Amino acid sequence: MTKPTSTEPRRALTLRDVSEASGVSEMTVSRVLRNRGDVSAATRERVLQASRALGYVPNKIAGALASQRVNLVGVIIPSMSNMVFPEVMTGISSVLDSTGLQPVVGVTNYLPDREEAVLYEMLSWRPSGVIIAGLEHTAAARAMMGQAGIPIVEIMDIDxxxxxxxxxxxxxxxGRQMAEAIIASGYRRIAFMGTQMPNDFRAKKRLDGFEEALRRNGMALVDxxxxxxxxxxxxxxxxxxxxxxxxPDIDFLYYSNDMIGAGGLLYCLDQGIDVPGKVGLxxxxxxxxxxxxxxxxxxxDACRLEIxxxxxQIIASRNQTTDLGAQVIELFPILQPGDTIRQF
Amino acid sequence: MTKPTSTEPRRALTLRDVSEASGVSEMTVSRVLRNRGDVSAATRERVLQASRALGYVPNKIAGALASQRVNLVGVIIPSMSNMVFPEVMTGISSVLDSTGLQPVVGVTNYLPDREEAVLYEMLSWRPSGVIIAGLEHTAAARAMMGQAGIPIVEIMDIDxxxxxxxxxxxxxxxGRQMAEAIIASGYRRIAFMGTQMPNDFRAKKRLDGFEEALRRNGMALVDxxxxxxxxxxxxxxxxxxxxxxxxPDIDFLYYSNDMIGAGGLLYCLDQGIDVPGKVGLxxxxxxxxxxxxxxxxxxxDACRLEIxxxxxQIIASRNQTTDLGAQVIELFPILQPGDTIRQF
DNA sequence: TCAGGCTCCGTTAGCGGTAACATAGCGCAA
DNA sequence: TTGCGCTATGTTACCGCTAACGGAGCCTGA
Incomplete structure (x- = not known):
């Protein structure tokens, strides 16, 4: 099984192999394969045939070095397994698909040092742009992004x-908005549950806003x-x-994410607790x-798809003549009251 | 905001910039940055300092072209949003992290043509290996992988x-095993629920095995x-x-994945159905x-982490002297009866 | 004293493509 | 017939880095 099959080439194919097989120069082959420049229909056909017959796959490394262009967009996110970033990726892909650009994902596990390392690795491939989650980065990471000379889009957060x-x-x-809605519904004894992670800055900001609104209303988290x-x-x-x-006197449970909220909801229902009458979530x-x-x-909803x-779109436009320039776009999440907050 | 800041270089930095700043040759800088070859401690320090001061990021494109080595491993999977592949990725990363190799993910959405396109794109970056989900591929994709001259590992399935x-x-x-366990528990009127996707070959194989076991026991799916x-x-x-x-006389519900199974379970509990007494899942x-x-x-469990x-490990070993060679590894999933199958 | 073997660093020649320019061949109007 | 402009193709010079080799300077032991 480890022996090379008879079809396996001893040496990797290059443009030269295709050019020899089709009797034209390497440059012409290059033009055909990239659909760039004028090539007669007859020649084009001959080249494509030879290329397919040989099973040639262009070497983008060489191509990128020569043309100083890379069709890659780095996407740096904290995690892939929590339902939120897959949807962001869907949004990114849906736009990039029509541009020839391609996303390449790196995961940081909420570790700043890891983010820095992933960023360094990505920039070393000279991508056409970087999309990165959050606004908090190491000093070195900030410096790299500032120097990179490519569009950088920080997503999810604008605080x-x-x-x-x-x-x-x-x-x-x-966080503030949610607190105000909860208070407006008459809940008074509110508890918070969330992740321990010190580097989930967005969850922390939500909690900050939440507590601030409580304070303004003369309240504080009970637990x-x-x-x-x-x-x-x-x-x-x-x-x-x-x-x-x-x-036991808690009347509202605020969760930092839906997953644990769902667990809490299932628990309350199991226990026969009146939701949202006695306890809201x-x-x-x-x-x-x-x-x-x-x-x-x-x-x-966190507007993940639209983000x-x-x-x-910003990255794509910067690689075109329709350059949108640098910009900060704030999106506005919509509160979905569902069935777990009292309605009047 | 679109104007370049003063720190932004007019031209991308190269080894030459670092070499001039530190007074040594480009080759020596290259050696320092790659930790390869002998460089005196003093020189090393000087180079690192200059490199950091400039904010130099090596160009892996040029490096890869010159060295004919790329530390990337292509990973091609159908979807990122269904809880199963993130765990496979975790397993891959946990091993690759210590090798200098790095995974790059491509998603196919269960579309063979898309898989072929993603594979082509990946191979054009000349990765050190490819990990790809499933055994079913287009003829062109199979040919590419056969020709690529790099280790290819097909995962998830061995049928x-x-x-x-x-x-x-x-x-x-x-599928067979599950059917046998269900039958052994005394269930007789069994229904199946799953995805419509014609290209989810693994789900189809499970169903095939399931129905085969039913037939052998003189039974068939009721719905x-x-x-x-x-x-x-x-x-x-x-x-x-x-x-x-x-x-209404169904006594067992077999789902092609846990997510819809969970939905079904929640429904049965809502309806007050006796699980697993009247209906098993x-x-x-x-x-x-x-x-x-x-x-x-x-x-x-589908052994996702271990897969x-x-x-x-196979990819990593092929890039080393400890080459494990080509191999086919069958893993054996364990049936977890949980609380939704009658136990005796 | 000097051959031999270190350590450390430089020089040269590509890697496989592409940008930019050069050029051959042709049709066509003057 | 000449010359212009066009299309189709070839030539040349890199892109930024690294493999392979070369060689200067120093230490060592006979």
Missing amino acids: GQVIDSAVGISHRRA REFYDGGSALLKGREMTAAVLRRS AGFNGVELLDGLPRRLATM GQRAA | GQVIDSAVGISHRRA REFYDGGSALLKGREMTAAVLRRS AGFNGVELLDGLPRRLATM GQRAA
Whole structure:
């Protein structure tokens, strides 16, 4: 099985092989394969035939070096496994697909040093642009992005200093809005549950905004609980159980994301708790999963699809004559009350 | 905002800039930055300082062309948003991280033509290896992989013809096993629910194996239902409702994946159906999500983490002296009965 | 004292394409 | 017939880096 088959070439194919097989110069082959410049129909056909027959695959490394152009866009995100970034990617791809640009993903696991390393690696391939989640980066990462000479779009968040362009929502405001809606519905004894991660700056900003709004209304969080790793749904159950045991008079549970919120909702329903009468719940993100729950969790959609699309549009335009220039785009999430907040 | 800042260089930095700034040859700078060859500690320090001060980022395109080596491994998967591939990626990364190799992901959305295009694009960057989901590919894709002269590992499935190496489970056998367990538990009127996708070959193989085992026991599926797009959890609810309405005497619901199975489970519990007494349920994949459900759904874990790890090990070893050679590794999924199959 | 073997660093020649320019061949109007 | 302009193709010079080799300077032991 390890022996090369008879069809396996001893040496990788190059333009020269195709040019010899079709009797034209390498340059002409190059023109045919890139659809660039004038080539007669007859020659084109001959070249394509030879290329296909040989199974030639162009070497983009050489091509990129010679042309100083790379059709890659680096996308740097904290995680792939939480339902939020796959949708951002969908948005990015939907726009990039029609431009010849191609996304390349790097994952940081919410670690700033890892983000820096991933960024360095990406920039070393000289991409046409970078889309990166968040506004918080190491000093070195900021410097690299500033120097890179390519469009940089920071996504998801706009509460902070932008390097070049940004597309996102204000998480602080989102937290405030949710708090105000909860208070307006008459809830008074509110608990918070979220991730332990010190580097999830957006979750932190939401909580900041949330608490600020509580304070303005003369209130404060009655209880809070953090988790770290494991199945979010299960953690949501466990934290909710712990909080309700510890503080039985709680009347609202605010979750930093929908997954743990869903776990909490399932727990409350299991326990026969009156939702939203006795206890209200809310999460954040507006993930599709919620549609299948027994009751629709209150949440705020984070505009993930549109964020991806807008970011990709900015990158794409900068590689064209229709350059949109650097810009900061704020999107506005919509509160979806679902069935877990009292309505009047 | 579109004006270049003062720190932005007019021209991209090259090794020459660093070499001039540190007073040594480009070759020496190259050696320092790659940690290769002998350089005195003093010189090394000087070069690193200059490099950092300038904010130099090496050009891997030029490096790869000159050295004929690329530290990239292409990973081609059908989807990123279904909980199964993120875990495979985790396995791949965990192994590759210590090797200097780096995964680059491409997504096909279960479309063979798209897979071919993604593969072509990847091979044009001359990666050190390719990990690709499934054994079914277009003729052109198979030819490309055969010619590429790099290690190719097909993952997830081993029921079919392997190009080079493979790591996976037998989905046909998995389907059979589940059917046998269900029958052994005394269920007799079984329905199936799954995706409509004609190109999800692994789901199809599971169903084939499942039906084959039923036939051998003189049985056949009583009902079946397929879905397409949308929230899997919600579709699971809807399909389950439809099936139970249409065939009220059903006593077992077999789902092609855990997500729709979870939706079905939630529906049954909502309806007050006795699970697993009156109706049993089972899914496939062993996703973490299930831990947070009110009841643990019966499932089979697909060895996703280990598949990723083993595949990465094969690629890594082929780039070393410890070459493992081409191989086909079969993994064996374990049936997790959970709480939705009657136990005796 | 000097051959031999280090350590450290420089020089040369590509890697496989593409931009930019050069040129051959042709049709056609004057 | 000449010359202009066009189309179709070839030639040349890199792109930024690294493999391979070369060689200067120094240390060592006989």
